[in-house]
Amino acid sequence: MKKAKLFTALILVIAVTVLLVVKTRHASEGEQSEEATETTTSSLTETTTRTQQKIKKVQIYVDPSLYDATVESESDYVQLYQTTDMTTVVGEVHRGSWVEYLSQTADLIQIKTDDGLTGYIPQANGEISEVTINDAPKTLSDLKIVLDAGHGGSDSGALSTDGTIMEKDLTLQTVLTIGQTLSDVGVQVSYTRQEDQYLALADITAISLDAEPDLFLSIHYDNYNVPNGNQGFTVYYYYPSYETIATTIADQLVSHVDLVSNGSRFGNYFVIREQYVPAILIELGYLNSDHDLQVITSDGYAAQVATGLLAALKEMVAAN
Ligand SMILES: [Zn+2]
Structure with missing residues (x-):
């Protein structure tokens, strides 16, 4: 009996000791992983030294008499020739879009499109300018972003089915919430408009390019x-180079909002086509879908969008 009791006591002591050791080890692992997270977060909010470079870019010439940005037509495109004798057409480029400058002759400019097409256009069809390009932002504090609230003033944008809710009001509310969330973690935010104001599409791109942002984000409702x-929501890019950013945003949004994701898609929209900086346009749900409207107008929707975007931006800078 006595021997058995002693044995039981011994087993108990061993068991308690093992438990304590395991618990201590877990605690120190937890501390370590917490430290690791802290390091990652603080390094994302540090400001690093940015570098910029001046490069030559070509904007495909916009002839106002031929070009109506609101209607698509064949005259919106300029032909791209394979060689200087201009016998073979290798493709076409949209007026107002930006391409890489390669070289020029008295009559022609040699260009390269974002999807890798090289060729010649007549000098009269392109305008060469020297533009400033930022190096890739490595932290959230490095990141300069321009937020654009779609529509405004006399342009109400889309309407809810009953006509009471206007896209221009929702985009402004959403953009201001996103801006606050991003500023709070050190992102340098500027806006194309912060009140109910009409801006021409060319004004929007001019304001954005003036700010020399790392990302232009235009917010719309469908x-x-x-x-x-x-x-559902849809994330649009114009230039193939920015498809990855669009996909990252779509992937993060779907885990933060109660809408279906239509993923990332090519979109031929003025404000993302006529800029040489990374530019994305997001349609944050359909105003004339009963389901979407309920989600979009619910408390906290803009905050959910902002959290999703912030997660995407963190992913973006961490990858640089
Ligand atoms: Zn819109």
Whole structure:
């Protein structure tokens, strides 16, 4: 009996000792991982020394008499020739879009498009300018972002089915919430508008390029020709180079908002086409979808969008 009791006591002591050792080890692992997280977060909020470079870019010439930015037509495109004798057309480039400058002759400019097409255009079809390009932002504090609230003033944008909710009001509210969330963690935020104001599309791109941002983000709400015919958010890029950013944003948004994701897509929109900085346009749900409208107008939707975008931006700078 006595021997058995002693044995039981011994087993208990061993068991308690093992438990304590395991617990201590877990605690120190937890501390370590917490430290590691802290390091990552603080390094994302440090400001590093940025470098900029001046490079020559070409904007495909916009002839106002030929070009109506609101209507697509064949005259919106300029032909790209394979050689200087201009016998073979290798493709076409959209007016107002930006391409890489390679060289020039008295009559021609040799260019390279973002999707890798090289060729010649007549001098009259392109305007060469020296532009400032930022190196890739490595921290959130490095990041300069321009937020654009779609529509405004006399341009109400899309409407809810009952006509009471205007896209221009929602985009402004959303953009101001996003801006606050991003500023709070050190992102350098500027806006194309902060009040109910009409801006021409060319004004929007001019304001953005003046700010020399690392990213231009235009916020919109969608409309479909048939009520309830479509739903969800969509993230648009114009230049293939920015598809990765668009996909990162779509992937983060879907885990933060209660809308279906239509993923990232090519979109031929003026404000993302007529800029040489990374530019993305997001349609944050359909105003004439009953389901989407309920989500979009719910308390906290803008904050969820902001949190999703912040997560995407963290991913973006961490990858640089
Ligand atoms: Zn819109």
